[in-house]
Amino acid sequence: MNQDYITPNEWSIIEDGFDKSRVKSSESLFSLGNGAMGQRANFEETYTGETFQGSYIAGVYYPDKTRVGWWKNGYPEYFAKVLNAPNWIGIRVLVNGEEFDLNTCTKVENYQRELNMKEGWHKRTFTAITPNGIELKVVAKRFLSLVQDELGVINFSVTPLNQSAEISFIPYIDAGITNQDSNWDDKFWEITNVQNDGKQAFVESHTNKTLYHVCTFMESIVLLNGKEVDATAEKSSTDKQSSLKYTHIVEKNQTLSIQKYAGYVTSLNHEKNHLIEAAKKVLEKGTQLGYDRLLQLQQEAWANIWSMSDIxxxxxxxxxxxxxxxxxxxxxxxxxxxxxxxxxxxxxxxxxxxxxxxxxxxxxxxxxxxxxxxxxxxxxxxxxxxxxxxxxxxxxxxxxxxxxxxxxxxxxxxxxxxxxxxxxxxxxxxxxxxxxxxxxxxxxxxxxxxxxxxxxxxxxxxxxxxxxxxxxxxxxxxxxxxxxxxxxxxxxxxxxxxxxxxxxxxxxxxxxxxxxxxxxxxxxxxxxxxxxxxxxxxxxxxxxxxxxxxxxxxxxxxxxxxxxxxxxxxxxxxxxxxxxxxxxxxxxxxxxxxxxxxxxxxxxxxxxxxxxxxxxxxxxxxxxxxxxxxxxxxxxxxxxxxxxxxxxxxxxxxxxxxxxxxxxxxxxxxxxxxxxxxxxxxxxxxGTWMSIVEGFGGMRVKDNQLHFAPKIPTQWNSYSFKVNFRNQILTIQVSKSGVDFKLEGADQFEVFVDGKARTVKAEAVSV
Structure with a gap:
């Protein structure tokens, strides 16, 4: 029996209802990435139930020593591991001094998780009752910026619904992480520097053996009912983690939010001795743009991607x-x-x-x-x-x-x-x-x-x-x-x-x-x-x-x-x-x-x-x-x-x-x-893309020309896709009544449909 809890939707992956048994599956399905880094869809707040925490940096790896029963000549000495990187999404939430944790809440209602594929963001909304009786509405939205690919942004909001409450946000970055698939439980990371600097915090670390240097960073802004408040942070650091604590009394039906800007800079792209300096530049640019503008740029960047790759x-x-x-x-x-x-x-x-x-x-x-x-x-x-x-x-x-x-x-x-x-x-x-x-x-x-x-x-x-x-x-x-x-x-x-x-x-x-x-x-x-x-x-x-x-x-x-x-x-x-x-x-x-x-x-x-x-x-x-x-x-x-x-x-x-x-x-x-x-x-x-384009669309290249043998499943009314063939952008739309082509670029372009030549001009042509 296959799982069937994902709500059908053309542009979003949606989960309705909180089920602890689905958390790890959803962490995979709702993952985010921007080509330079990515992360499983772990909760920002503390979660003590079963979870698989994972954040990853493209190109950063560790040679984990091979584990075999007996050695064979020619065997690889190690298995290259894409490393679980320091975690920057964490935001502990205290409600009247008590840790907020969906695993221990007495009730969770109206839970919805959405991965918006059109615009490139992940969002959770729900109401929950804490063990100490506070009913909260929580909205958490985050994305990994495509235009500033070393940066991710979180907007986490809490609204007490049945009484006022003291709310503490504790954003943190944590380098005390491990890989679940480690062969020998080796220490993959060496932490060299943990520091707070005003609203900002940094953890510098490097991989053992491969010596990739990484600075994980964060900066936070606190808002009450959408307006920034002058918040003084209580700083805290350990040898693995840096955190800042913001505490406010929040009246019933008021909303306290934290906007967290965070991410990685690495020695792949920066001088290893100047990573904090590089991180500060990323934060400066990100906070100057602000959450709303960064989200708008994210939507525009994804619109540009979809304009060519959508089916x-x-x-x-x-x-x-x-x-x-x-x-x-x-x-x-x-x-x-x-x-x-x-x-x-x-x-x-x-x-x-x-x-x-x-x-x-x-x-x-x-x-x-x-x-x-x-x-x-x-x-x-x-x-x-x-x-x-x-x-x-x-x-x-x-x-x-x-x-x-x-x-x-x-x-x-x-x-x-x-x-x-x-x-x-x-x-x-x-x-x-x-x-x-x-x-x-x-x-x-x-x-x-x-x-x-x-x-x-x-x-x-x-x-x-x-x-x-x-x-x-x-x-x-x-x-x-x-x-x-x-x-x-x-x-x-x-x-x-x-x-x-x-x-x-x-x-x-x-x-x-x-x-x-x-x-x-x-x-x-x-x-x-x-x-x-x-x-x-x-x-x-x-x-x-x-x-x-x-x-x-x-x-x-x-x-x-x-x-x-x-x-x-x-x-x-x-x-x-x-x-x-x-x-x-x-x-x-x-x-x-x-x-x-x-x-x-x-x-x-x-x-x-x-x-x-x-x-x-x-x-x-x-x-x-x-x-x-x-x-x-x-x-x-x-x-x-x-x-x-x-x-x-x-x-x-x-x-x-x-x-x-x-x-x-x-x-x-x-x-x-x-x-x-x-x-x-x-x-x-x-391969899924190929199954439509090459399968149903029948696209082939023969003798330097595009050929199509389009077919359509009975379950579909139509389908369309684009291909960039030798710098000619061709849109193919297949319906039960035939095939339409649109051409961007040249004045005209010859294609073959079921073996017969067709000339496509720069405007739509039905064949």
């Missing part, structure tokens, strides 16, 4: 809410402003998965950022990998590869592999293919070839060398095979000849060879530079061609499909529909041994290859493989439903496509996998 759906509120939630979280996580950053699977919503970057970025996220931002954002993501090429070569060397072969990490913050499960670290090598595919995908969509001679060719050479060395010649099969791998379906470990991995390896080598020829003819100086730098030789190129052209792919004559891996048909082939519902999800009910022996597929595997390389296969072949594999797929990876939605739409199975879309778009809102309290699935949210 509008008419006639289906849950579907509309789902896609906007996904788009909102993607933009909260990564805005493309800082090329040093990347997109973490949990973003700023939790600690699970630790590292900043997985193959998810290349396989799922780049299409969203290419189409909804400037192409430079996607290029930055590719540049990120180029800058890590040296580390990828080191990673391969640790595993015994030579000649500058490159194995990109499964999980990384700085290019080093930092995932510590052997079946992932050593065997889930298909991630290398996703990086090469992203280079191809970027060129296909943007038309910008310059990345390849400037940077991408070196990446492609390293990846092709890895695949050539990783393949083994089987005299029995008279083919090249790839042994001992884990494909995208992580419910099969240490298998031989995973079809997706083998196909990726073949394609990567061929793609590198193809581009090398292009460089030789069209970019001769780059070609010579790359040959010199990589020391590529003709004999090596011939060997790559030989391996690629003679790769083995397991195949079933009986079923007329490629097999996911050599031993797939040896399993007990019981379909998912015949499983007892109480056994689902199997990853929470079965042993790992039982899962590995089962035919159940965590996520699209063979079908992932059919998605990437659909032009290599006929629609009949896709249909056969979809019908064979989907019945065994449990979709217990967030990355699975989107691929199936796209392919079901291509096969014109619109009810199935719609069901998969709803699952991917509401994966977290409805908590399909019963784990949302750990954080949201950020990278798969880009």
């Amino acid at each position: 509008s759906i008419e006639g289906d509120v849950k579907a509309q809410q789902g896609i906007r939630f996904n788009i909102f979280q993607l933009n909260q996580t990564y805005l493309g402003k800082d090329a040093r950053l990347n997109i973490g699977p949990k973003g700023f919503t939790g600690e699970k998965y630790g590292g900043s970057t997985y193959w998810d970025t290349e396989a799922y996220c780049i299409p969203f950022y290419m189409a909804t931002k400037d192409q430079e954002v996607a290029r930055n993501l590719l540049t990120y990998r180029y800058k890590h090429l040296g580390k990828a070569i080191e990673n391969a060397e640790k595993l015994g590869f030579t000649n500058r072969a490159a194995l990109y990490p499964m999980v990384t913050m700085n290019g080093e592999e930092s995932h510590n499960e052997w079946e992932i670290t050593f065997e889930e090598i298909h991630r290398n293919g996703a990086i090469a595919f992203a280079i191809y995908n970027y060129h296909r969509f943007t038309g910008d070839y310059t990345y390849i001679p400037e940077m991408g060719m070196e990446v492609l050479v390293g990846i092709a060398r890895f695949w050539q060395q990783r393949a083994t010649f089987s005299t029995h099969k008279n083919k090249w095979v790839i042994l001992g791998v884990t494909g995208p379906n992580e419910y099969e470990n240490n298998v031989n000849n995973n079809w997706y991995t083998n196909y990726m390896a073949k394609w990567c080598m061929e793609y590198m060879l193809e581009n090398l020829q292009i460089l030789q003819h069209d970019y001769p100086s780059d070609y010579q530079r790359i040959l010199s730098k990589t020391k590529l030789r003709d004999e090596e190129l011939k060997q790559m061609h030989l391996v690629a052209s003679n790769m083995y792919f397991p195949y079933s004559e009986e079923h007329d499909v490629y097999l996911q891996q050599d031993g797939f048909l040896d399993k007990e082939m019981i379909r998912v529909k015949d499983l007892e519902p109480k056994q689902r999800p199997i990853n929470q009910h079965w042993s790992w041994d039982r899962i590995l022996r089962s035919p159940y597929i965590k996520q699209a595997d063979t079908l992932q290859g059919f998605y990437f390389f659909e032009d290599h296969f006929s629609e009949t072949e896709l249909e056969k493989h979809f019908d064979f594999y989907e019945p065994f797929t449990v979709h217990e990876s967030s990355l699975s439903p989107c691929v199936h939605s796209i392919q079901a739409a291509k096969l014109n199975r619109m009810e199935q496509a719609y069901d998969f879309y709803l699952r991917t778009s509401r994966l977290d809102l409805d908590d399909y996998n019963k784990e949302v309290e750990e954080g949201c699935h950020i990278t798969s949210m880009a």
